[in-house]
Amino acid sequence: xxxxxxxxxxxxxxxxxxxxxxxxxxxxxxxxxxxxxxxxxxxxxxxxxxxxxxxxxxxxxxxxxxxxxxxxxxxxxxxxxxxxxxxxxxxxxxxxxxxxxxxxxxxxxxxxxxxxxxxxxxxxxxxxxxxxxxxxxxxxxxxxxxxxxxxxxxxxxxxxxxxxxxxxxxxxxxxxxxxxxxxxxxxxxxxxxxxxxxxxxxxxxxxxxxxxxxxxxxxxxxxxxxxxxxxxxxxxxxxxxxxxxxxxxxxxxxxxxxxxxxxxxxxxxxxxxxxxxxxxxxxxxxxxxx
Amino acid sequence: xxxxxxxxxxxxxxxxxxxxxxxxxxxxxxxxxxxxxxxxxxxxxxxxxxxxxxxxxxxxxxxxxxxxxxxxxxxxxxxxxxxxxxxxxxxxxxxxxxxxxxxxxxxxxxxxxxxxxxxxxxxxxxxxxxxxxxxxxxxxxxxxxxxxxxxxxxxxxxxxxxxxxxxxxxxxxxxxxxxxxxxxxxxxxxxxxxxxxxxxxxxxxxxxxxxxxxxxxxxxxxxxxxxxxxxxxxxxxxxxxxxxxxxxxxxxxxxxxxxxxxxxxxxxxxxxxxxxxxxxxxxxxxxxxxxxxxxxxxxxxxxxxxxxxxxxxxxxxxxxxxxxxxxxxxxxxxxxxxxxxxxxxxxxxxxxxxxxxxxxxxxxxxxxxxxxxxxxxxxxxxxxxxxxxxxxxxxxxxxxxxxxxxxxxxxxxxx
Numbered sequence: 001x002x003x004x005x006x007x008x009x010x011x012x013x014x015x016x017x018x019x020x021x022x023x024x025x026x027x028x029x030x031x032x033x034x035x036x037x038x039x040x041x042x043x044x045x046x047x048x049x050x051x052x053x054x055x056x057x058x059x060x061x062x063x064x065x066x067x068x069x070x071x072x073x074x075x076x077x078x079x080x081x082x083x084x085x086x087x088x089x090x091x092x093x094x095x096x097x098x099x100x101x102x103x104x105x106x107x108x109x110x111x112x113x114x115x116x117x118x119x120x121x122x123x124x125x126x127x128x129x130x131x132x133x134x135x136x137x138x139x140x141x142x143x144x145x146x147x148x149x150x151x152x153x154x155x156x157x158x159x160x161x162x163x164x165x166x167x168x169x170x171x172x173x174x175x176x177x178x179x180x181x182x183x184x185x186x187x188x189x190x191x192x193x194x195x196x197x198x199x200x201x202x203x204x205x206x207x208x209x210x211x212x213x214x215x216x217x218x219x220x221x222x223x224x225x226x227x228x229x230x231x232x233x234x235x236x237x238x239x240x241x242x243x244x245x246x247x248x249x250x251x252x253x254x255x256x257x258x259x260x261x262x263x264x265x266x267x268x269x270x271x272x273x274x275x276x277x278x279x280x281x282x283x284x285x286x287x288x289x290x
Numbered sequence: 291x292x293x294x295x296x297x298x299x300x301x302x303x304x305x306x307x308x309x310x311x312x313x314x315x316x317x318x319x320x321x322x323x324x325x326x327x328x329x330x331x332x333x334x335x336x337x338x339x340x341x342x343x344x345x346x347x348x349x350x351x352x353x354x355x356x357x358x359x360x361x362x363x364x365x366x367x368x369x370x371x372x373x374x375x376x377x378x379x380x381x382x383x384x385x386x387x388x389x390x391x392x393x394x395x396x397x398x399x400x401x402x403x404x405x406x407x408x409x410x411x412x413x414x415x416x417x418x419x420x421x422x423x424x425x426x427x428x429x430x431x432x433x434x435x436x437x438x439x440x441x442x443x444x445x446x447x448x449x450x451x452x453x454x455x456x457x458x459x460x461x462x463x464x465x466x467x468x469x470x471x472x473x474x475x476x477x478x479x480x481x482x483x484x485x486x487x488x489x490x491x492x493x494x495x496x497x498x499x500x501x502x503x504x505x506x507x508x509x510x511x512x513x514x515x516x517x518x519x520x521x522x523x524x525x526x527x528x529x530x531x532x533x534x535x536x537x538x539x540x541x542x543x544x545x546x547x548x549x550x551x552x553x554x555x556x557x558x559x560x561x562x563x564x565x566x567x568x569x570x571x572x573x574x575x576x577x578x579x580x581x582x583x584x585x586x587x588x589x590x591x592x593x594x595x596x597x598x599x600x601x602x603x604x605x606x607x608x609x610x611x612x613x614x615x616x617x618x619x620x621x622x623x624x625x626x627x628x629x630x631x632x633x634x635x636x637x638x639x640x641x642x643x644x645x646x647x648x649x650x651x652x653x654x655x656x657x658x659x660x661x662x663x664x665x666x667x668x669x670x671x672x673x674x675x676x677x678x679x680x681x682x683x684x685x686x687x688x689x690x691x692x693x694x695x696x697x698x699x700x701x702x703x704x705x
Binding site for chain 1: 330372378397542548549552553555556559563564575594660
């Protein structure tokens with residue numbers, strides 16, 4: 001009984017200290033932000049306008065393919081990564097999967113005004129302009145048509161890695177994804193991305209360990225919430241695409257998670273058995289003592 | 291030469307040459323421990339086991355770790371964590387054990403303070419224990435640098451900078467410790483040497499010393515009763531086990547230790563597998579970058595109380611800079627426990643609950659250390675800075691008060 005009281009004191013003091021230095025301290029250091037909004041209701045989106053795919057095809061081919069490739073539709077990349085980064089500041093994305101991984105309203109808003117939709121207006125002041133011109137001068141219907149076309153050509157399913165590649169890899173590398181051949185480096189060369197973003201965007205190999213999953217979701221959904229003034233654009237991923245991105249980061253950065261979670265309970269069961277035998281032995285030894 | 295005859299067993303053969311029967315008696319079966327103890331007396335064996343886990347997991351980690359600023363981060367986070375079979379397990383075990391061992395050290399230490407096991411003949415036990423605490427702290431700090439993450443780098447920066455406060459030779463001392471003008475490759479390599487060689491050797495030596503210091507004054511007990519170990523051992527050996535106030539280390543004492551160890555290991559391995567962020571700070575999974583200062587720099591939880599004493603004094607007093615006051619207070623905090631046996635002026639060994647004023651003193655100290663620990667992690671702004679200041683000042687006053695508090699208890703008892 002006395003020992004249990006002592007144990008209770010030790011446990012309570014330990015838990016108070018733990019609570020203070022972990023949950024409490026972290027809540028003080030990282031202020032709470034609103035949950036991610038995957039409907040992007042703040043953007044100037046489609047507002048319910050239905051698009052025409054055929055008309056969209058014509059518009060996209062006339063307006064977009066000068067800079068953007070759509071490999072799946074026979075519009076190859078015109079320049080290599082280094083040359084297009086030199087020309088635009090950053091490698092323009094292939095549009096083949098845009099209709100799938102980006103929210104439709106966000107996509108419409110982005111086409112109209114890229115800097116506003118991606119919340120990086122602060123980067124393009126004093127005569128500096130976003131490398132993609134806005135198409136706000138088009139009719140709302142035409143924008144909707146282009147979005148409809150992009151949705152129609154997007155693949156049905158994509159792997160986690162494909163989503164990461166299309167959504168993130170133009171700026172971010174994730175080198176642990178392929179240490180042997182280095183294929184998971186950022187597409188835009190370092191010197192271009194540095195001058196475009198102001199600094200080299202971090203390699204994401206260990207972000208699953210250095211940031212919590214909830215932080216990653218909040219941050220990707222709207223980088224300004226946690227890091228006001230950051231050069232990272234809001235990219236408008238759908239919830240599904242964002243989950244795939246974070247899952248890929250986990251597959252790369254915490255690849256032993258399944259093994260860890262499978263092995264843990266086995267260890268604990270073994271230790272419970274050890275503890276039972278240890279207590280039995282202790283009882284036997286101490287029986288003669290009192 | 292000793293008389294050697296044909297041995298009938300390996301045991302006998304060894305006994306003739308190494309006197310193992312006597313050794314076994316002296317070290318195990320007739321090494322006497324008081325019977326009147328609780329589970330807090332098992333912390334020593336828990337510490338020895340956790341140190342063993344650290345050594346073994348450390349050996350495996352060292353097989354793949356690369357002490358080079360360009361390779362260290364990936365050797366830990368890619369090679370060990372993703373490629374090597376069960377490398378992640380050894381790293382988690384090592385990282386979590388490094389943190390948990392301090393929890394047990396603190397429990398062990400405050401058990402000693404509570405029951406008065408540091409004085410009247412037990413001073414050397416206390417001093418060797420505090421030396422162990424210091425070398426473990428150095429080992430914790432040097433080990434934290436090795437993954438070469440952001441916290442590794444910036445903690446190294448902040449802590450090595452402290453030596454700049456030493457009068458006259460400060461600046462030269464910082465360069466000497468770092469091996470460079472900055473925290474750099476030379477710093478990493480020498481802290482690797484300290485962590486895997488010099489400090490473990492010193493710790494092992496000190497553990498031997500710590501065990502040896504227990505021999506003459508013996509282990510204390512729950513009521514601080516004066517035990518005549520020879521007479522009680524006599525009773526035990528003559529079969530009067532119930533009456534005897536002592537038990538042999540093996541198997542009686544160790545059986546209780548193992549029972550406590552069983553519970554402890556469940557807790558420890560639960561942390562290893564499912565709850566490790568407290569010991570492996572997420573910020574340290576960002577590679578070291580000398581161009582980007584993390585928003586919040588803080589040491590591991592077990593250094594927070596002394597870190598808060600350091601930064602609690604945040605304003606200049608006349609011509610004395612805040613940094614220097616903090617540094618002096620930090621020095622005080624790290625040295626004062628060492629002289630605890632002489633600050634306690636009560637000539638009698640008694641548990642705290644039988645020393646009314648000391649009892650209050652003990653719990654104020656505990657509360658102050660917990661406050662310092664928590665506020666040591668919080669951003670030192672606004673009210674936090676003042677709470678930190680008060681707690682840091684209180685820490686010093688608590689130790690200044692100890693001689694008076696302990697003397698007063700003795701006087702009240704009429705001594």
